[in-house]
Amino acid sequence: MxxxxxxxxxxxxxxxxxxxxxxxxxxxxxxxxxxxxxxxxxxxxxxxxxxxxxxxxxxxxxxxxxxxxxxxxxxxLSRGAAEAMGGVALYQKNMLDRNDDLAGLEADIRAAAPDILTLQEVSDPNLPLLERLADVLPHRMFCTFEDVGGVAVATRFPPVAGSEICAHGLAAMQVEGPNGRVWLVSVHLNWPWPYGQAAHLKRLLPVIEGLDGPVVIAGDFNMVRWSAALARVRAASRTTAVGPVLGSYVGFGPWMLLPIDQVMAPGGGTAEVRPRLGSDHLGVLARVGI
Structure with a gap:
């Protein structure tokens, strides 16, 4: 005993x-x-x-x-902001650079009918998806990022000319939203300590902080929302986490879903997960307040 x-x-x-x-x-x-x-x-x-x-x-x-x-x-007990339910729809997805179900992913994006699409691990084989969605999300930008694949933003909102910004693991574009101009940002952070996430974030925070006006930011942050790192991102972008907490990374199996795909917006919002569709991440469909 x-x-x-x-x-x-x-x-x-x-x-x-x-x-x-x-x-x-x-x-x-x-x-x-x-x-x-x-x-x-x-x-x-x-x-x-x-x-x-x-x-x-x-x-x-x-x-x-x-x-x-x-x-x-x-x-x-995490929850989103109920008042954002009538807001803008955003679909967030780390595609996986070797995605083998682009047709299924395209069909799910079309079914969700988002106003904004943020993607990570957009490899050469994955790039055609942006072209195939051009009829519903005609405005898009793509930024390269390491060997795993780049980051991208696509939207139905018209962009502000010359506003596109590419940084290391970040794509940002200002658009004419329903209530005025807003920045749309897709981010892919490196893995956390003992890997290089802290140094990576140190490079990106000044870029995020320098975006003038409202910001909607989403991506695979390889980090949870209650971390100090994500608190700094929210402070720099002047945003609130979109809830509830959702397990999105399925690489460790269904018994350990990690909530590392995040959506942040000025007015918070609500979110739900979407299927894997060829990736090791679930998609996240959010309604965000701008």
């Missing part, structure tokens, strides 16, 4: 330390890497709390369950 109690206490301590590290992203990018798995950490604490009850450890159970609720409840 003593051995089991010690092992369970040690497990709770390790999970608590990992969860605590996830709140330190402003001090070091490793904190954001821990933050990615905050929901899984909260679930682990719930399970450990159950084990603590079985082993007659009420104090450990109370601590584990309390921290699980504090860290996990805000994610589970």
């Amino acid at each position: 003593k051995v089991l109690q010690f092992g369970l206490s040690a497990g709770v301590a390790v999970v608590l330390l990992c969860l605590a590290a996830g709140y330190l992203g402003r001090l070091h990018p490793a904190g954001d890497s821990f933050a990615v798995f905050r929901p899984q950490g909260a679930l682990a604490l719930v399970l450990l709390a159950g084990g603590a009850v079985m082993l007659a450890m009420p104090g450990v159970a109370a601590v584990a369950l309390g921290v699980a609720l504090i860290t996990g409840a805000p994610i589970l």
Whole structure:
């Protein structure tokens, strides 16, 4: 019994330390890497709390369950802005550079009838999709980005002449929206620490901050919305996260969907997932307020 109690206490301590590290992203990018798995950490604490009850450890159970609720409840209870339901429709998709279902993806985009389309991993084989959608999304721009494929924006709104901006993993275009001019931005960030996301974001934040006027920004950020990195993106773009939190990356299997595809807009909004359609990311269809 003593051995089991010690092992369970040690497990709770390790999970608590990992969860605590996830709140330190402003001090070091490793904190954001821990933050990615905050929901899984909260679930682990719930399970450990159950084990603590079985082993007659009420104090450990109370601590584990309390921290699980504090860290996990805000994610589970996330919601979008209801007033944005009548807003602009945006379809976000990391296509996967080796997408083998472009026809299915095209059909789903047409069925969703978005006003704005943001794409990542737009490789040479994927580029024809933009051309095939030209009848419904006639205005588009594409920016190259590393070997995995570029980023793109397509829209039915007329662009402001000469407004296109290409940066490292970013495509931005200002358009004449229904309520005035607005920037449409597609982003693909590198993987987080120990990879180069922090340095990549440092390059992009001045570009985002320099966009004059309202901004709608979407993409594969390889990061969760509760991270310090995404807080900086929202501050730079003067936007609010579109909710609720949605698992979008399916590469680890259906048991660990990571919510790393994000949509942000001045008035927030609501969102739902779309099928994989040849990718390792689900699509995200959002209604955003500008």
